[in-house]
Amino acid sequence: MREEDLSEVRNLPLFRNMRAANFQTLMQGAYSQRFPGRLELIQQGQRADFLHVVVEGSVELYADWQGASTTMAVVRPVGTFILAACIRDLPYLMSARTLEPARVLLVPASDLRATFREDPEFAVSIVGELAGAFRSMARHAKNLKLRNSRERIIGYLLEQSEMSGGADQFVLQVEKRLVASYLGMTAENFSRALRTLEGEGIHMKGQTVTIIDRAALMRACPPDILIDGPDPEPMSGGVSLPGPELPGSRQERRSAAGQGGVGQQFRDPNETRPGRT
């Protein structure tokens, strides 16, 4: 594995604080591998033998049942996935495929578990990572259950804007169909909903989103750090879509777990009207 990649991995929240010797041991058992685009890396139901770390490219996590399929997350450098399955030594609940050519670091799950007992700092990192992944998934479920499709779209776009440092214009990082699937709707519905958002605060041209009337959008879907936020200390773990890039910076890539959201406020927890569900 290349030095540079090693140091990137070493800087992951997951590996950052462990003892150098243990990191070295872990990495000796690991290996880095290149994959072409659109290749299935793992299938749901398989056993978890390796923790996966995306070093380059991007990987989609998805799930299917009875012919239906849904995107659960996209992981970009440097993010990890299927940590939970490795820890528990159980079958994956999701499948993974590359969206584009990618390089992935594979860390044997057995080494992972062994090192966990050896190195308290590593254990702390692992548990923090997992807790973050849990919270991300909880947010995902809340989003699906508490908002309708229109609101989820607005929430997503505002979140993307937030991740672009609050910019009013940014570029979607993934295909719309994939965003639609992630947000739990059909591509057609997503398209139509975007259409109706034109003139209500959003302008779209290709993959470029422009926020015209932020206030109106926030009225239509008040952001909530208990749904939209990333947690303050970003975790990888691949439970969200990647952040956007600003228009005209095509090759600049950040971690999907990346930037923390600012400027979002709590809602008053006391106002509870009859629920939607």
Add this chain to the structure above:
Amino acid sequence: MREEDLSEVRNLPLFRNMRAANFQTLMQGAYSQRFPGRLELIQQGQRADFLHVVVEGSVELYADWQGASTTMAVVRPVGTFILAACIRDLPYLMSARTLEPARVLLVPASDLRATFREDPEFAVSIVGELAGAFRSMARHAKNLKLRNSRERIIGYLLEQSEMSGGADQFVLQVEKRLVASYLGMTAENFSRALRTLEGEGIHMKGQTVTIIDRAALMRACPPDILIDGPDPEPMSGGVSLPGPELPGSRQERRSAAGQGGVGQQFRDPNETRPGRT
């Protein structure tokens, strides 16, 4: 705290394997508290100061946004909740309220984190618990995204049957409205859907469910261990509804964590019983 309760707690997957001395220390900082029914224990957005262990009664985890509200889980003895928030020292993503009078053990999050570094076995338990909670939440999201309401209901009932040891008749453990909310639909829709399932494999009388035609149900919603199953080694963490009881055993209560279906027994005779409160 009562001896008996302590030993129950000691037998939780989370505390079972830790060193006796550490368990004792943890429990010394902890305290047990009684709450009346329908009382809000924690509100989403609050800071996580204590890990909660339900010793008696039952607790609902729910979330709301803009007046809408949805049930995320119900925790019964002996199950834990909000572990992830404690680990990360971040605000809860969910609120919790008692459904009935309950007794809850409160373990200071700081003690939890300290003990984590001290005791590798405890660390292993924590991470296992969290990994399980993550997977449960992932299942929940998959269920919502890949199945329609009718299928989710069938899946739920088949799962409940499974938890009753495959019995064809069992009693719902929680109000239907709550099940409906958990499954991501309105109570009205739930009621109607159940109605149409009469004569298609299900018979309902009050809270008692009878499975008439299991094969038909499994055709309508093929069970999938990557959605419905509990993981082999059951975790608590409160990310599912509790298991049913067989008709005519009203007072027999099992752990919500015991989603793992059958045969989870407590009572491990080699026991330490730490002190006070």
Add this chain to the structure above:
DNA sequence: CGCATTCCTTGACAAAGATCAAACTGAATG
């Protein structure tokens, strides 16, 4: 016991979302 809640059910209706088919777009390719 009867009243008051709370939960559950039902009906009529409206809205949201899915499906199917077809056309359009834009980038990659020969």
Add this chain to the structure above:
DNA sequence: CATTCAGTTTGATCTTTGTCAAGGAATGCG
């Protein structure tokens, strides 16, 4: 530069699900 192909958009239509309103059943309490 035409072709191709995946992705996107659009329209028409249908299904699913939510909403509102009201009645019924069960339960707890005075």
